Amino acid sequence: MGDAGTHDACSLNLLYLRSSFLAMEPADHFISLARQSGGGSITERVQTFILEHCINSIEDEGTVYNLTYIKNILKKVITAAESTHDVVLEGLYERLAYYLTSHMDDDLLKERSRICRQISFLCSSGHDNKCLSSMNLVVPLQCSLNMLEGDTGCALWPSSLFLSELILSYPMTFSNKFCFEVGSGVGLVGIMLKHVGASKVILTDGDMSTLANMKLNLELNHLASETMASQRTYESPNMVECKHLPWESASESELQTYHPDIVLGADIIYDPLYVPYLIRVLSILLKPLKFCSSEPKEGDMSCYRCTQSTEDRNGDNSQNEAKEAPNAYIATVIRNLETFNYFLRLAAEASLSVLDVTATMKPKNLLPYMLSYDRSTVHLYKVSFLCT
Ligand SMILES: C[S@@+](CC[C@H](N)C(=O)[O-])C[C@H]1O[C@@H](n2cnc3c(N)ncnc32)[C@H](O)[C@@H]1O
CATH class of the missing domain: 3.40.50.150 (Vaccinia Virus protein VP39)
Structure with a gap:
């Protein structure tokens, strides 16, 4: 279990956004959550969150990540923000330029056809979606890039x-x-x-x-x-x-x-x-294993298996318990x-x-x-x- 804390609706949206990024959800779904976090558009505040808590944070953690995915996310965030005439953070352009000019991803992709997704299970103890106390269980998983072949x-x-x-x-x-x-x-x-x-x-x-x-x-x-x-x-x-x-x-x-x-x-x-x-x-x-302990009643699926031998059943062997x-x-x-x-x-x-x-x-x-x-x-x- 990871971080626990109380989230208002706004920080909950950002928690979803980061979880979506870590799980490497399709870019269009990530953009939908980013828009939702900004109340309809990808505001400067949301862009800052994406830069600091999604992109930079995984680099800081040294997580092996799919660079093509990050590049795609950056492109889509910039395009979506520009399309609604929001100011685009200089840092986003810089990160994109960095990834576009580096050839790390091509080399890495040649070596690895697998990606590392981090699946976050968000367990809430609150009664509504506005104020949740969430516990975050994050499971890293290496998965295939190619589902069908x-x-x-x-x-x-x-x-x-x-x-x-x-x-x-x-x-x-x-x-x-x-x-x-x-x-x-x-x-x-x-x-x-x-x-x-x-x-x-x-x-x-x-x-x-x-x-x-x-x-x-x-x-x-x-x-x-x-x-x-x-x-x-x-x-x-x-x-x-x-x-x-x-x-x-x-x-x-x-x-x-x-x-x-x-x-x-x-x-x-x-x-x-x-x-x-x-x-x-x-x-x-x-x-x-050996027998059903009783005649099952109609519709009753519960029967028992027993590890007892016939001798054990006749004797007094308390270690042999009927098991569901x-x-x-x-x-x-x-x-x-x-x-x-x-x-x-x-x-x-x-x-x-x-x-x-x-x-x-x-x-x-x-x-x-x-x-x-x-x-x-x-x-x-x-x-x-x-x-x-
Ligand atoms: C569609 S995948 C589901 C994998 C996983 N259970 C999941 O839901 O993410 C089907 C899985 O069943 C395994 N499988 C298919 N046929 C099998 C067989 N004849 N014997 C054993 N495993 C088999 C495949 O290797 C694969 O891991």
Whole structure:
């Protein structure tokens, strides 16, 4: 958690503006917030804020930043201010001239196709938007510049923003739980889970370059497990584990060793080829281990899994406690209804119940500045094994 303080409407707008810049939101969205901060135009006061608290501040911090992005922001700010005949600060022209004449960005871009975004979660405790006491959790994330060309898992998708807001909104659901994510991508969900006190977090992905990027993000957030020269990963309760887990080749015996309390997945239902494998992985992870403790009543999804052997059950072994059956929270944008219906059909065949909980488990709006993120497009499903 970063800075805490009370914000009036005006400084709240500026907080959004800085958060938008750090998250590398599209320039047009940044300009909209800049105009909002200036009451309709990008005033000298707002320009000074942009120069000092956005552009200069990241340079002072030494953050590796995408210079093309800064250049674009500077151009758009200057153009927008000129278009409303506002005075443009000399400092903005100077910074733009500096970036235009330096060739650092070209060299850097050749080396790096990734950018470092800083995602701020703004948690308010106030009752209205005018006077908020905000707590600012900032998560640095290395993401891909290129969302679609083979780098799917290195981009940040809306469903993982949604799951992150959900975790921060319902921390008790996840704290002290063993959480296991499939198709984790950049790793943001795992960072949130650790933040709310999950007892153990395993993130998985089937793509090796995604996994390498995820590990880097855990390092950036001081959550990486140490891998020694022997390649053995030393488990630590404060760290997040990353595993290579392609759904199509993950072995049943490996999946059966985990016993997570909660399984998570964000934006993973999109390729019909992999839907059967995903269903298989989910059903193994969610299956109660030995038996259901009681006959489920109609509509009652709660069954129990138990780690007891038959001998233990007959004896008096108090260490073996019945454990609630795991649930999965799957957040998704339904881009292709046919693919989603295929997921539902295979889930039913695998005795998985899929409940739409979008309306009942609404997350708080913790990313109010992120105009590129449309929370309303994301659906949330609670998946569990049906005891019959
Ligand atoms: C659209 S991205 C979503 C990433 C992340 N969950 C998010 O929401 O930002 C889908 C992720 O699922 C992973 N994935 C796709 N097919 C997979 C498979 N067959 N096995 C394991 N992971 C897979 C991809 O590598 C990618 O990281």
